[in-house]
Amino acid sequence: MPRLGAEAALRREAEAHGPEHSEALARGIAVLSAFGAARRAMTLAEAAHATGLPRATARRALATLLNLGLVESEGRQFRLTPRVLRLATGYLASNGVSSLLQPRCERIAAERGTTCSVAMLEGAEIVFVAHAQAARLSPFSAMVGTRLPAHCTALGRVLLAALPDPALERVLATLRPAPVTPRTETDPARIRAAILAARAAGHALVENEAELGFRSLAVPLRRYDGRVVAALNLGAPLALHPAGEMVAHLLPVLLGEAEDVGAQLV
The missing domain is CATH 1.10.10.10 (Winged helix-like DNA-binding domain superfamily/Winged helix DNA-binding domain)
Incomplete structure (x- = not known):
């Protein structure tokens, strides 16, 4: 059938x-x-x-x-x-977000000793369009094109939070959250609350939900007219950056980078 x-x-x-x-x-x-x-x-x-x-x-x-x-x-x-890569190469060459932010991700990751990623929203998933890491920080190794559920990632929650309410409700109505790790939030009400909290705070902090032992902090990337077109995040093992320290020390870095690049996004 x-x-x-x-x-x-x-x-x-x-x-x-x-x-x-x-x-x-x-x-x-x-x-x-x-x-x-x-x-x-x-x-x-x-x-x-x-x-x-x-x-x-x-x-x-x-x-x-x-x-x-x-x-x-x-x-x-x-x-x-390898011929399939021609399809991806065409996208990456024509997508301003990828070409502009890949070098920036590499610089930030090297400076901070973290992973640094940019993702865009596609339905209920995020797709990495730029990614770098200073060292092999975890067993999970993302790359450009990696897809993850939006509901359990910092990048995804920031991007979902940027949707207009009707669009967000459409995504949530069809969401069938499955656990990626034992700590993944799957309760629809709590997922909605986390997304709305990210909208209110202007950032999202997620730990253990997409990868055990890992914490990610993300902020929206707004183009020149204020529209959110992607999200930028830093990720690190829990022991490397405690939650409070990550927000206190790395959130200003992310916000500064997001503001700096915003005027260049079209």
């Missing part, structure tokens, strides 16, 4: 987007997006299962991606090729 459900969902999406929507392209992107850390290589059957598409549809998508050089095959296994 999941295959039929996926097919029906694609048809509904095509109808919603109108006659110019390419269902075949959407299916190909779905297969491409199914690859990741948990699925570095997939068989045809695994690709069909991961996407919920019929085997014949997944086969055509994989064959097309193979012809385009975006995937390669070895026996029954398919995996992504």
